[in-house]
């Protein structure tokens with residue numbers, strides 16, 4: 001095909017992929033090309049804007065390393081991560097809702113006994129969490145693997161600080177009654193990293209980078225859908241403007257503040273502390289579906 005113009009180029013590219021034998025790949029790539037071309041035609045993309053877009057994506061890739069995932073941040077701030085989660089986790093109203101995974105989960109966090117302190121020296125007021133993990137019919141889920149991660153009171157995850165000592169993260173297993181409990185630090189609202197191209201995009205579009213205070217959970221149990229979610233702190237000023245669009249009303253928990261005194265683990269606290277009680281409900285896995293959540 002020759003003499004391609006702005007009206008015929010889309011069909012030409014689609015035709016070039018007509019031999020693709022992977023039906024799903026062909027569907028996804030064809031839709032991507034159609035939407036990209038329509039986008040360029042709609043905004044009448046200039047060559048300078050095209051070059052700026054290429055520079056932006058190049059800088060996004062260059063910002064990535066083993067600790068920093070700028071592309072996930074880009075997907076999160078453009079709402080693509082939450083859109084993908086929402087489309088793939090339309091569950092029954094009883095089940096706990098999923099939200100974004102975010103870039104700060106670390107595989108292989110320390111496995112700790114129930115009741116442990118996950119802070120590992122992280123700064124913050126103590127938080128005592130008690131939670132239950134049940135199925136939709138109320139059955140307790142014993143031995144569920146529960147990954148927990150959170151930022152410290154300065155709004156940083158351990159991977160954002162020098163050193164490789166785990167702080168604010170651990171893996172627990174629920175007991176026979178499907179319960180878990182641990183100590184951490186009370187979460188605070190924090191800005192997502194803004195020292196890269198995503199931060200520049202937020203500033204250019206006059207957006208703030210803040211996420212409301214939350215604790216992350218990933219819960220896995222045989223026969224149930226893996227749940228990746230957060231519990232957000234009730235009353236946080238950013239609940240309605242989360243930079244990554246992750247807040248669900250059902251995920252807002254009461255992080256109760258307490259004056260100094262006896263904590264749930266029996267310890268005497270000489271400063272203020274917080275407690276959180278939350279019930280997680282997992283969806284049974286559909287037969288033949290063992291895919292985990294991503295994004």
Ligand code: BEZ
Pocket residue numbers: 073076100101102103104192193211244
């Ligand atoms: C987080 O909650 O850890 C997070 C999620 C999305 C982007 C940045 C951080």
Ligand code: FE
Pocket residue numbers: 102104151214216
């Ligand atoms: Fe987070």
